[in-house]
Amino acid sequence: MKILLIGAGGYLGSAVADHLDEAGHQIVELTRATDDRPENGREKRVGDLTDPRSLTQAVTPDIDAVINMATPTGDAETDAAAIAALTDPLRGTGRAFVYTSGVWVLGATGPGPVDENTPANPIPIVGYRPTIERQVLDTAESGVRALVIRPGIVHGRGGGIPALLVNLAREHAAPRFVGEEAVRWPMVHVDDLADLFVSAVERAPAGSLWHGVAETAVAVRDLASAAGRAAGVQAEPQSWPLDQAREALGALFADALALDQSVSGDAARDKLGWRPQRDGAVADLAEGSYR
Numbered sequence: 428m429k430i431l432l433i434g435a436g437g438y439l440g441s442a443v444a445d446h447l448d449e450a451g452h453q454i455v456e457l458t459r460a461t462d463d464r465p466e467n468g469r470e471k472r473v474g475d476l477t478d479p480r481s482l483t484q485a486v487t488p489d490i491d492a493v494i495n496m497a498t499p500t501g502d503a504e505t506d507a508a509a510i511a512a513l514t515d516p517l518r519g520t521g522r523a524f525v526y527t528s529g530v531w532v533l534g535a536t537g538p539g540p541v542d543e544n545t546p547a548n549p550i551p552i553v554g555y556r557p558t559i560e561r562q563v564l565d566t567a568e569s570g571v572r573a574l575v576i577r578p579g580i581v582h583g584r585g586g587g588i589p590a591l592l593v594n595l596a597r598e599h600a601a602p603r604f605v606g607e608e609a610v611r612w613p614m615v616h617v618d619d620l621a622d623l624f625v626s627a628v629e630r631a632p633a634g635s636l637w638h639g640v641a642e643t644a645v646a647v648r649d650l651a652s653a654a655g656r657a658a659g660v661q662a663e664p665q666s667w668p669l670d671q672a673r674e675a676l677g678a679l680f681a682d683a684l685a686l687d688q689s690v691s692g693d694a695a696r697d698k699l700g701w702r703p704q705r706d707g708a709v710a711d712l713a714e715g716s717y718r
Contacts, residue, residue: 428523429489430628431472433457433513434496438586439527439578439617443496444469446621450629457485476500479512486516492523492572492628503555510562519570523628526563528577530613530638530690531683532556539689540643543636550686552679560636567634574631578620579613579640579690582708585716587617588684589708592654593717601662602655604647605672606685611644613690616705626699640692641703653712 434440435456455470474481534548547557567573581587595603620639651664672681695701
């Protein structure tokens with residue numbers, strides 16, 4: 428397929444681009460300016476999430492699928508307009524549109540694990556995102572093969588939120604995690620998650636929602652301890668009081684890091700044949716890409 432990829436230069440987007448290449452697909456990168464030339468020789472088209480007309484112009488009839496991995500603008504009306512602009516050219520064609528959301532829309536899950544049938548209960552940092560998810564999925568009724576993927580906390584390639592844990596351990600000479608010791612994060616390796624995007628764009632049915640989670644619930648204390656080892660810090664993990672973390676990181680982000688979740692990714696395994704195979708998050712932090 429010829430796939431318009433939005434956010435191809437990002438942490439997750441670059442991994443998805445690599446895996447789409449390996450699967451034999453042709454990638455067209457959406458860039459913000461004419462001088463943003465991909466170094467990999469891929470075709471580029473100019474567009475911006477705040478300019479709906481530019482987005483619609485980028486989705487030409489030769490584009491078989493669109494994958495939106497861009498960071499939301501933070502404004503609900505702007506993001507809704509961008510989704511409309513990207514999906515309008517796909518209506519009635521059966522071509523795919525994949526929207527990247529995240530498990531934070533589920534809020535605190537309790538003991539869990541919860542699945543794709545669990546109602547959204549978003550925390551403030553992603554407060555309007557379930558509305559965008561619904562907007563995307565509703566386009567399936569108009570002939571778009573609309574899909575939503577909710578990644579867990581992504582690790583691998585030395586990046587993502589786990590890199591913050593490593594930096595905190597170095598900065599404070601002790602591993603740190605935000606909030607309570609009982610907090611758990613659903614985790615997924617960035618390359619396993621990229622495999623899921625490939626599987627979804629190739630064969631997931633219209634109107635479907637998928638959790639990109641390889642490890643249902645990993646104790647944040649264990650992640651912090653492994654981050655300490657990556658940073659060469661031997662001290663025991665310490666809880667960072669939420670009020671202090673809010674001052675340093677911002678209230679919305681700190682609250683997200685303190686969110687306890689247990690989320691199942693079994694549906695993608697059972698129905699799409701997704702097979703996560705990379706190291707788990709604790710091993711990756713302690714002995715893998717973060718050292």
